[in-house]
Amino acid sequence: MKPFRCAVCGNTVFFQNCLCLKCGVQLGFLPDRLTLSALCPTETAGRFAAVDVSHRQYLCCENGLRHQICNWMTPVERDDPLCVACRMTERIPDLSVPGNLERWRKLESAKRRCLYTLLRLGLSWDSSSGKTPLRFRFLADTTEEGQVMTGHDWGVVTINTAEADDDERERRRINLREPHRTLIGHVRHELGHFYWDRLISGSPELQRFRAMFGDESADYSSALQTYYNFGPAADWTSRTVTAYASAHPWEDWAETWAHYLHLFDAMETAAAYGLKVSPINSPHEIAPQAPSLDMEFDAMWQNWHPFALALNSINRGMGLPDLYPFVVPPPAVEKLRFVHEIIRRARAAVPVNEPCLATA
Numbered sequence: 598m599k600p601f602r603c604a605v606c607g608n609t610v611f612f613q614n615c616l617c618l619k620c621g622v623q624l625g626f627l628p629d630r631l632t633l634s635a636l637c638p639t640e641t642a643g644r645f646a647a648v649d650v651s652h653r654q655y656l657c658c659e660n661g662l663r664h665q666i667c668n669w670m671t672p673v674e675r676d677d678p679l680c681v682a683c684r685m686t687e688r689i690p691d692l693s694v695p696g697n698l699e700r701w702r703k704l705e706s707a708k709r710r711c712l713y714t715l716l717r718l719g720l721s722w723d724s725s726s727g728k729t730p731l732r733f734r735f736l737a738d739t740t741e742e743g744q745v746m747t748g749h750d751w752g753v754v755t756i757n758t759a760e761a762d763d764d765e766r767e768r769r770r771i772n773l774r775e776p777h778r779t780l781i782g783h784v785r786h787e788l789g790h791f792y793w794d795r796l797i798s799g800s801p802e803l804q805r806f807r808a809m810f811g812d813e814s815a816d817y818s819s820a821l822q823t824y825y826n827f828g829p830a831a832d833w834t835s836r837t838v839t840a841y842a843s844a845h846p847w848e849d850w851a852e853t854w855a856h857y858l859h860l861f862d863a864m865e866t867a868a869a870y871g872l873k874v875s876p877i878n879s880p881h882e883i884a885p886q887a888p889s890l891d892m893e894f895d896a897m898w899q900n901w902h903p904f905a906l907a908l909n910s911i912n913r914g915m916g917l918p919d920l921y922p923f924v925v926p927p928p929a930v931e932k933l934r935f936v937h938e939i940i941r942r943a944r945a946a947v948p949v950n951e952p953c954l955a956t957a
Contacts, residue, residue, distance in 0.1 A: 598710060598862060599869035599887075601633040604648040612713070613706060615661065615668040625655060625670040626709075628681050631716055634670075644673055658683055664692075666702040669709065682709050685722075688734040690758045697737070700761035704735045707780035711788060714858050717865070718890065719944035720792070731791055747783060749790035756783055774840070776922035782855060789854030793847065796939050809932055810853075811846035820845040838929040853929065857936045860901050864888045867904055876903040890944055894937040898930065 601610050608619035610633055615624055623636045627647060634649035646652035647670070655670035658680035669680035677684065686705070690697040715722065722731035729752035736745045737758040745757040759765045760780060770778035797806050807813070824844035833843035842852035868887035875882050885900045886892065905921040912920050925933070 598713065598866055604635040612710070613668065615665075624668065625657065626668050627655065627670050628712075628716060629672060631713070633668075636670075645670070660705070664698065664702075666698075666705050667709070682712050685731060686733045686735065687753070688736055690735055690737050691739075694737070696762075697758065700737075700758040701735060703761040703780060704756060704758065707784050708733060710781055710862070711784045711858065714862055715788070718861070718940055720940065722791075728795060731788075747787070749787040752791060752794075754784065754787040754791065756780075756787070776839075776919075782859075785855035785858045786851045788858070789851030790847065792854065793850050796943055797850070802939060805935070806850070807846070809928075809935055810849045813846040815845065817845055817847065821848075834924070835926050836928040838923060838925055838932070842929075849932070853932045854936055856923070856925075857933055857940075860897065860933075861888050864897065864901055864904075872904070874903050874907045876906075879903075890937075890941045894934040897937070898933070 598612050601612070602608065603610050603617040603620060603622060603624070605622045606617060606620035608617055610617055610624060612626065612633060614633065616622070617624055617635070623645070624633055625636050625645065625647070626633050627650065630647075630650050632649055634647040636645035636655070637648060637652070638644075639646050639654060641654075643656060644654050645657065646654055654673045656673055656676070656678075658667040658669050658671065659678035660680075660683045661667040661669070667680060667683055669682050671677050671680050683705070686708075689701055692698050692701070712722075724730040732753045734753060734755045735758055736742055736755060738744050745755065747756050747760065749755075760769075760783060766778055766780075769775075797803055821844055824841070829840035830837075830843035833840050837843045837849055837852070838856050839852045842849040864885050865887055867885040871884070873882045873884045883900065883903050885904050886896070888897050909919040909921055912918065
């Protein structure tokens with residue numbers, strides 16, 4: 598995620614900010630322009646003019662006004678109380694329960710960061726062409742709900758709100774022997790399942806998918822039960838990006854998809870800050886380039902790898918776990934390349950004048 602600049606005073610501001618801490622101007626994220634803009638109140642109550650886009654008028658998201666959990670804006674023409682991101686959330690936790698507002702805030706924050714990346718990639722998530730739209734449910738274990746399973750089902754991403762508690766998420770990470778478990782990681786993984794249905798299932802790419810990831814028609818429930826009872830496949834380190842990816846071809850795809858989004862976001866951040874690394878035994882500095890679908894995958898991967906090694910070394914010096922705790926074998930690199938190609942083709946198929954934002 599790149600940083601932004603306040604259009605009023607030039608101060609560095611960030612994706613989640615709703616106020617510039619230097620000049621005090623109100624800020625709002627404009628998903629239709631992918632920018633964090635300074636806002637000026639207009640003569641019409643509730644309307645704001647975006648300084649960064651020729652004073653186009655916007656409305657604040659109701660979840661920002663009522664609960665202070667969202668800084669996304671909606672064009673006044675839409676006349677909708679919720680922004681495009683918040684409209685996608687079908688269910689939220691019971692806010693009368695202590696702690697649930699903060700859990701909801703964390704979940705929505707992770708979701709919006711992931712949606713930003715989808716917008717950068719030009720991936721649609723709406724119901725156009727009769728496709729199942731993307732929706733979210735953030736639910737807690739209750740007597741009424743029972744045990745909530747984090748997962749994806751026909752366009753609905755469900756995340757158990759317990760994952761928003763750092764101690765509980767860490768407990769699960771350790772128990773499941775995962776090197777990396779985050780809210781953003783959960784959302785990116787479940788988005789992988791959503792886009793498998795949208796981009797791979799029933800498409801000409803299905804046979805290539807099967808040749809690379811395996812036959813997804815293998816019994817899914819049985820495969821997961823085997824994974825949790827007996828652990829990952831013995832050869833997972835030689836062919837998948839994570840242990841869990843070895844459970845079933847669908848999980849291999851979802852883990853690879855999430856990994857691609859990790860790389861895309863991290864490289865954009867590194868490039869925006871102008872970070873450079875000097876790999877050992879190399880006479881040349883490497884400056885990660887801002888990723889784009891115009892880049893060949895090899896360029897993206899070669900830019901990322903030495904940068905990840907440097908970040909891991911910094912974390913180790915601070916006594917922290919590796920920021921990038923993965924060793925990616927060559928077959929998994931080829932799977933990442935496949936994801937890159939699938940996204941590139943999906944973006945090329947979107948007409949230039951067709952918006953990628955959800956309309957329903």
